[in-house]
Amino acid sequence: MNPRILSVLRSTIPGVLVLASTLAQAQLSIEITGAGANRMPVAVASFEGESTLPRAVTDVVRADLERSGLFKMVELGPTPIGADAPVDFARIQSKGADAVAVGTVSPSGSGRYQVQVRLIDAAKQAGLGSQMMVMAPAQYRTTGHRIADFIYEKLTGEPGVFSTRIAYVLKSGSRYELQIADADGSNAQTALASKEPIISPSWSPDGSRLAYVSFEAKKPVVYVHSLATGQRNVAANFKGSNSAPAWAPDGRRLAVVLTKDGQSQLYSVNADGSGVQRLASSSGIDTEPSWSADGMIYFTSDRGGSPQIYRVPSGGGEAQRVTFEGSYNVSPRPSPDGKSLVYVSRNGGRFQITMLDLASRQTQILTDSSKDESPSFAPNGRMVLYATEVGGRGVLAAVSSDGRVKQRLSVQSGDVREPAWGPQPRN
Amino acid sequence: MKYTRLALSLVAVGLLAACSSAPKTGADQGAAVEDRSSGASSAGIDSNRVVAVDANAASGTGLAALKDPKSILSKRSVLFDYDSYVIKDQYRSLIEAHAKFLVANPKMKMLIQGNTDERGSREYNLALGQKRADTVKKALSLLGVTEGQLESVSLGEEKPSCGDASEACWSANRRGDMLYSGEF
Numbered sequence: 369m370n371p372r373i374l375s376v377l378r379s380t381i382p383g384v385l386v387l388a389s390t391l392a393q394a395q396l397s398i399e400i401t402g403a404g405a406n407r408m409p410v411a412v413a414s415f416e417g418e419s420t421l422p423r424a425v426t427d428v429v430r431a432d433l434e435r436s437g438l439f440k441m442v443e444l445g446p447t448p449i450g451a452d453a454p455v456d457f458a459r460i461q462s463k464g465a466d467a468v469a470v471g472t473v474s475p476s477g478s479g480r481y482q483v484q485v486r487l488i489d490a491a492k493q494a495g496l497g498s499q500m501m502v503m504a505p506a507q508y509r510t511t512g513h514r515i516a517d518f519i520y521e522k523l524t525g526e527p528g529v530f531s532t533r534i535a536y537v538l539k540s541g542s543r544y545e546l547q548i549a550d551a552d553g554s555n556a557q558t559a560l561a562s563k564e565p566i567i568s569p570s571w572s573p574d575g576s577r578l579a580y581v582s583f584e585a586k587k588p589v590v591y592v593h594s595l596a597t598g599q600r601n602v603a604a605n606f607k608g609s610n611s612a613p614a615w616a617p618d619g620r621r622l623a624v625v626l627t628k629d630g631q632s633q634l635y636s637v638n639a640d641g642s643g644v645q646r647l648a649s650s651s652g653i654d655t656e657p658s659w660s661a662d663g664m665i666y667f668t669s670d671r672g673g674s675p676q677i678y679r680v681p682s683g684g685g686e687a688q689r690v691t692f693e694g695s696y697n698v699s700p701r702p703s704p705d706g707k708s709l710v711y712v713s714r715n716g717g718r719f720q721i722t723m724l725d726l727a728s729r730q731t732q733i734l735t736d737s738s739k740d741e742s743p744s745f746a747p748n749g750r751m752v753l754y755a756t757e758v759g760g761r762g763v764l765a766a767v768s769s770d771g772r773v774k775q776r777l778s779v780q781s782g783d784v785r786e787p788a789w790g791p792q793p794r795n
Numbered sequence: 796m797k798y799t800r801l802a803l804s805l806v807a808v809g810l811l812a813a814c815s816s817a818p819k820t821g822a823d824q825g826a827a828v829e830d831r832s833s834g835a836s837s838a839g840i841d842s843n844r845v846v847a848v849d850a851n852a853a854s855g856t857g858l859a860a861l862k863d864p865k866s867i868l869s870k871r872s873v874l875f876d877y878d879s880y881v882i883k884d885q886y887r888s889l890i891e892a893h894a895k896f897l898v899a900n901p902k903m904k905m906l907i908q909g910n911t912d913e914r915g916s917r918e919y920n921l922a923l924g925q926k927r928a929d930t931v932k933k934a935l936s937l938l939g940v941t942e943g944q945l946e947s948v949s950l951g952e953e954k955p956s957c958g959d960a961s962e963a964c965w966s967a968n969r970r971g972d973m974l975y976s977g978e979f
Contacts, residue, residue, distance in 0.1 A: 565950075565953035565954065567917050567918070567921075567951075567953065568917070568918060581921075583950060583953060583954075586906065586908070586948075586974070586979040587906070587908070587946075587948035587949075587950075587979075588921060588948065588949065588950070588951075607946055608925070608946065608947060608948055609921060609925050609948045609949045611918060611921050612918045612921075625918070625921075625922070627925050627929075627947075627948075627949075630929075631922070631925065631926065631929070632921070632922035632925055653919070653922040653923070653926070655918050655919055655921070655922045656916065656918045656919065668916070668918075668919055675916075675919055696915065698915065698916040698918075698919045699916045699918070699919075712915075712916060714915070719914075719915060741916060741917065742916075742917070760960070786917070
């Protein structure tokens with residue numbers, strides 16, 4: 369890889385999250401409120417043969433890369449450049465692009481198309497890689513996201529998250545909808561509609577199911593919901609409250625919070641609701657469990673007098689306090705690599721997204737808002753999606769792990785809340 | 796029976812006095828809209844008006860009182876102070892009346908829903924709301940209501956009775972609601 373590209377990218381942080389929309393009523397729109405300091409100039413040429421498609425794939429690719437806050441898109445004009453065509457490097461360099469993607473779209477029979485993409489280092493005049501896909505015309509968005517992921521990974525060395533999905537709750541009047549959308553906000557679909565609140569959606573590791581808390585029975589009950597079929601089952605409905613589901617990395621068990629034996633305490637259950645077991649015990653409140661890749665469960669507890677973050681080995685053992693600064697630290701989420709922790713801290717009455725480096729113990733407040741809630745990491749660990757409030761309305765926002773890239777996502781009317789960033793799709 | 800009632804009342808007085816704190820003003824109390832009655836402020840209980848529940852009436856007449864705006868039993872909300880989980884003195888007669896009703900109607904069940912204001916984490920607030928519901932449940936249990944009749948749950952910050960970001964609203968939202976069989 370071009371060392372120049374690497375050095376540029378080292379000083380910025382990849383990001384993603386674009387929300388345009390297809391639904392008029394719940395149109396998620398995005399506002400970019402911060403970008404990386406040194407965005408890398410990249411060109412995506414129009415693909416040869418692309419005009420035969422109903423919608424241009426490269427529009428999706430450019431929008432993804434631009435909105436990541438990491439890349440500055442360089443315009444090359446409407447003339448297509450094929451995957452195998454000679455590239456006019458003098459022209460690319462004169463436009464200032466460090467890298468250029470070129471491609472060819474051609475019919476592959478049965479109404480499908482083959483898409484060939486080649487990524488080229490403009491300075492070295494050398495190929496960085498190529499990709500070939502077959503698509504139906506209606507899949508132009510999915511294909512565009514996969515191409516953006518390919519370019520992102522080749523240029524940053526890390527997987528992109530353009531093909532992931534997010535879950536969130538839309539509240540309009542007295543109606544609650546658990547919605548699933550692509551990471552760019554398109555294709556929003558309602559998984560559950562209810563007159564009662566829905567909170568705490570949690571993605572299964574394979575992305576096929578969501579666990580959540582629904583109040584449709586006039587009390588909090590944990591459900592597991594298969595997105596493709598709409599089938600769902602009760603995972604926890606014990607006497608008292610049932611809440612805060614979190615999938616174990618194996619995708620078989622869930623950590624939940626139950627009050628069947630007194631105050632809110634941590635348990636685990638199988639996804640079908642069987643096999644309930646205690647995970648930890650305290651004389652106070654234990655809630656908001658979240659599993660880390662290294663087998664720890666991070667959670668919120670007021671056992672020390674104020675709500676703070678603790679962790680306990682998922683197989684049992686002594687709980688260890690993790691946060692010490694301030695009197696209100698809640699909603700912990702370990703990063704995918706297990707090296708850092710994001711949570712909500714209260715600072716002088718403001719609730720803000722905070723990052724803790726677990727090795728150095730350094731903390732950084734990532735936001736300048738005051739009603740932040742429910743952080744969740746993108747699967748590549750580079751962005752944090754969370755809920756906040758702007759002008760009295762619930763919106764979603766995303767911030768990069770270094771606090772530089774910032775995006776805000778809102779609907780025209782209604783509140784958006786309780787976001788959860790889904791895992792990488794399994795192809 | 797009268798002896799039992801007296802004994803229960805004494806327990807209640809002791810319990811409530813032990814965890815009472817300064818009462819709020821009437822203005823705050825009037826904000827609760829979970830009140831099933833019409834017009835009257837839900838929490839501003841007239842301490843002189845204690846409805847006499849016939850302990851022998853296992854069903855029928857007693858049930859009507861649950862929805863009668865003139866009956867204390869139509870009052871269902873207990874408000875809490877900020878960061879507090881103790882029942883204030885002013886709710887003594889309300890808790891006693893509901894305990895008496897449940898003792899007299901052992902087939903009746905009650906769902907106690909704890910609520911919080913909107914500030915902070917939804918899940919942590921759910922746990923705090925549970926503490927409020929548990930407090931109400933414990934008070935009723937100590938007055939003789941059987942465990943099987945009571946379930947305490949939390950709605951956290953999800954079902955505010957008042958939607959503004961103001962202290963008046965927040966205090967109205969820090970409440971425990973009592974629902975009877977057929978109401979949940």
